[in-house]
Amino acid sequence: MNQLAFKRLTSRIIKQPGIIGLDLEEKLAAAVAKKIRIDATGCWRYGRVSAQNYARIMVFGRMLLVHRVTYILVHGPIPESYQIDHLCNVPGCCNPDHLNATTPKLNNARSNSRSAVNTRKNTCIRGHPLSGDNVRYTRQGQRQCRQCDAVRRRSLKERQA
Known part of the structure; x- marks a missing residue:
């Protein structure tokens, strides 16, 4: 002190x-x-x-x-x-x-705000890396995992068929 x-x-x-x-x-x-x-x-x-x-x-x-x-x-x-x-x-x-x-x-x-915590993350919730070619940015500037996004889109397509 x-x-x-x-x-x-x-x-x-x-x-x-x-x-x-x-x-x-x-x-x-x-x-x-x-x-x-x-x-x-x-x-x-x-x-x-x-x-x-x-x-x-x-x-x-x-x-x-x-x-x-x-x-x-x-x-x-x-x-x-x-x-x-x-x-x-x-x-x-x-x-x-x-x-x-x-x-x-x-x-x-x-800080420990939600945006700061998410910025420090280097993997998505399923463990895929959030870097390089595996990341895409939304219009709002948020990062999304391309692998998880592909799984989401496939699932949506199957449900619609």
């Missing part, structure tokens, strides 16, 4: 009790650090989480995702059109060491 990032986040708070005279960034860091719990895996858990398992904080009447706030406070701005990826695969984690700015495509590929 890396305490350095947590120290950087909380070091801004110690200046004055009551958060008087601190700038906006320090107030935000103080608000976040006040509610963080560090679990056994090194993940920082912030207060309660939403239905999607993301922690949120209200800033000037806007609801912000806490993992994005801690990333910005420690690493700087998030590049345009990038997303914040949880390397620990815990959506409620806001540890900046567990967060990485990535493209949406890479973020999805690293």
